[in-house]
Amino acid sequence: MDETLIKLFASERILIDGVDVTCTNAAEFIPRTKRNMGYIVGGLVFNDKDEILMMQEAKRSCHGKWYLPMGRLEPGENLQEGAVREVLEETGLTAEPVTALEIESGGVTWFRILFIMKQTGGVLKTKPDEESLKADWFNPGKVLNKEITLRKDDILRIIQKGIEYQKLPKLEQPNILPVVHPHIQILHRVILHTLTPEGDHAILVNTNKNVHLPCCVMGPEDISLMVSIFLLFKDVFGRLKHPPEICGIVSVEHCGQPEAKNDGMCLTSLVHTKNVLKFDGVNKKNYDWHVVTDTDLISKLNLMLAGKKILPFFDVNSGVLKTKPDEESLKADWFNPGKVLNKEITLRKDDILRIIQKGIEYQKLPKLEQPNILPVVHPHIQILHRVILHTLTPEGDHAILVNTNKNVHLPCCVMGPEDISLMVSIFLLFKDVFGRLKHPPEICGIVSVEHCGQPEAKNDGMCLTSLVHTKNVLKFDGVNKKNYDWHVVTDTDLISKLNLMLAGKKILPFFDVNSKTR
Incomplete structure (x- = not known):
């Protein structure tokens, strides 16, 4: 090996x-160039001024419009002979590949191989032919702002990726x-x-x-x-x-x-x-x-x-908006949040407005180190809320509420169809343990989400685990107070993680978007 x-x-x-x-x-698909599929090869070429090379199209369908230099591979050609250099010859320039972008699907039949390149010589094309009118250099911002007429907007995200790449440290990369x-x-x-x-x-x-x-x-x-x-x-x-x-x-x-x-x-x-x-x-x-x-x-x-001696990878296909309608939806599009909040477009339902508002509030928060938590595959037959209730003792120690009845465990609440709310289950837990809520608790964030869903109609429940903080060590005055106690945390690594989570780091932030509804 x-x-x-x-x-x-x-x-x-x-x-x-x-x-x-x-x-x-994939098993049945045998590609045939320009019959059932095709390769489109193109280059994002920068000069010493960090301007990008564009071609003005001569074809009737897009005459006079601008696009990145690209070309279709013909049957019988190979990528080495007919791809990058052939595309550049049309512009009048020579350039060396610096990096490659992700293969990008163009539907079922066409996809593109894209290179970021640096100009090494040549004179720009000025005489029109059947393929293009001319080539020219443009400031990338001018293209991104659509100050020139483009053949298609799909090149904008490619240009954006190229700009991001240009800002990276110059590493030793091979011309593959x-x-x-x-x-x-x-x-x-x-x-x-x-x-x-x-x-x-x-x-x-x-x-x-x-x-x-x-x-x-x-x-x-x-x-x-x-x-x-x-x-x-x-x-x-x-x-x-x-x-x-x-x-x-x-x-x-x-x-x-x-x-x-x-x-x-x-x-x-x-x-x-x-x-x-x-x-x-x-x-x-x-x-x-x-x-x-x-x-x-x-x-x-x-x-x-370390990013050296390898062709960097950029996924230019990760953010392609849906344009083809199906039975689920017609298309996707971007909107200014204010336009949506003011209902300047027709909404299916107004319940998303408070979610959008919470999202805007979150965007204004300092950028903290937050994990990408994915649901843990674990079966549950009910909807549960496991609570890590945290406080600081008078001595400054971290303490966690535990149920000491039979096996020592973290408190867990079963949520019903009428009260699917973390706050409702926390209030009920406080009533059970402390009698009444003197000091409103603070949900610091979500620690984990567990769900399975298999086999069908058997494990459709879920379990949310939240970290909840209360300022004071509360006295046990509830109905079931004898079943609870405070556990003092002694593990140093765990204390460090708790401190990070309490500061809003290394935890999934919690927003109560349902606080104004029953």
């Missing part, structure tokens, strides 16, 4: 030893051109990397028959690296606990010859996950971690993980 990785990092051809994950309708190698399908080979508890580099491998790197077949409906990675994680690890990070593109393989035979491609990406994950997926028995031992390979991996 070390030898395979060394060859891949050197842009050498590697045979596909097995396909492990298949996206939607596609490797000429035949493929009949669109494949994504994944080098999934992690560090073991001992600090060794480990790579995920499929051990079924031939040991090989996991490989995914991408279909016409899911031309996305992230979709295939999510499917791979589900296949191997069961569910995605820790979102992976795509460090960059290692290689792009395409041939295109003979015509209509090898119109597929293979992208190899380096993906990093922070933890050595347990195998809990459907096909977990087919996978294992391979520990890298080659010292030169370890050095290359360290450079790549």
Whole structure:
């Protein structure tokens, strides 16, 4: 496996030893250039003034409008011969690729491969032909503000990504051109990397028959690296606990010859996950971690993980608004919040107005370190609220309320259909323990959300765990006061985490958007 990785990092051809994950309708899809699919290759070219290169279209459908330099790959061509350089020749310039953007789906049949590039020479095109009228340099802000007439707005997010990239530290990145190698399908080979508890580099491998790197077949409906990675994680690890990070593109393989035979491609990406994950997926028995031992390979991996010697990855397809109607909705669009709050558009229901208002308030808060909490898959037959009630003792110690009846546990409330509210369950808990509410508690945030939903109609409940703070150590005067006590926290790491959470960090903020409703 070390030898395979060394060859891949050197842009050498590697045979596909097995396909492990298949996206939607991918098995039946055999790409044929300009018949049932096509490659659009383009460049986002910057000059020394950080201006971007634009082409003025000559085609009747978009005559006089501006667009990034792009071109369609013709049958029988390959990406190395007919892609980047051919597109640039139309502009009159020469440039070197600096980085690549995500393959971007253009519906079922077309998708684009995009490069960020730096001008190295040439003279701008001024004489019109059937393809374009001329080329020119523009300030990116002028394009983003639509001060020129664009052929299509879809390039705006590409330009924005390019601007973000230009602001990054200048790292040692290779000029990777596609490797000429035949493929009949669109494949994504994944080098999934992690560090073991001992600090060794480990790579995920499929051990079924031939040991090989996991490989995914991408279909016409899911031309996305992230979709295939999510499917791979589900296949191997069961569910995605820790979102992976795509460090960059290692290689792009395409041939295109003979015509209509090898119109597929293979992208190899380096993906990093922070933890050595347990195998809990459907096909977990087919996978294992391979520990890298080659010292030169370890050095290359360290450079790549630091963003050096690898083609950076940008997902330009992550924020594409829906435009095609279906049975669920017509389309998506952006609005100024004030316009919505003033009901200048027709709303389905007014209940979203207080949610929007809370969102605006949240945006004005200081940016704190908050976790991305995803629901924990755990079965519940009722709707529960587990309460971590915190206070400080007179001595300054952290204390948590516990129920000491039988097993010592955190207080838990069952929420009914008429009172689905965290505050209602907290008030009932205070009445049960302390008699009456002298000091209104403060919900600091949500610690976890647990839900399963499987099997159907069996586990449709959920459990929310919240951290609640009260200023004083309250006396037990409630009906069931004898069942409760304060537990003093002594673990130093836990005390540090509690301090962060109480300061609004490392916890999911809580907003009561239902406070004005019954």
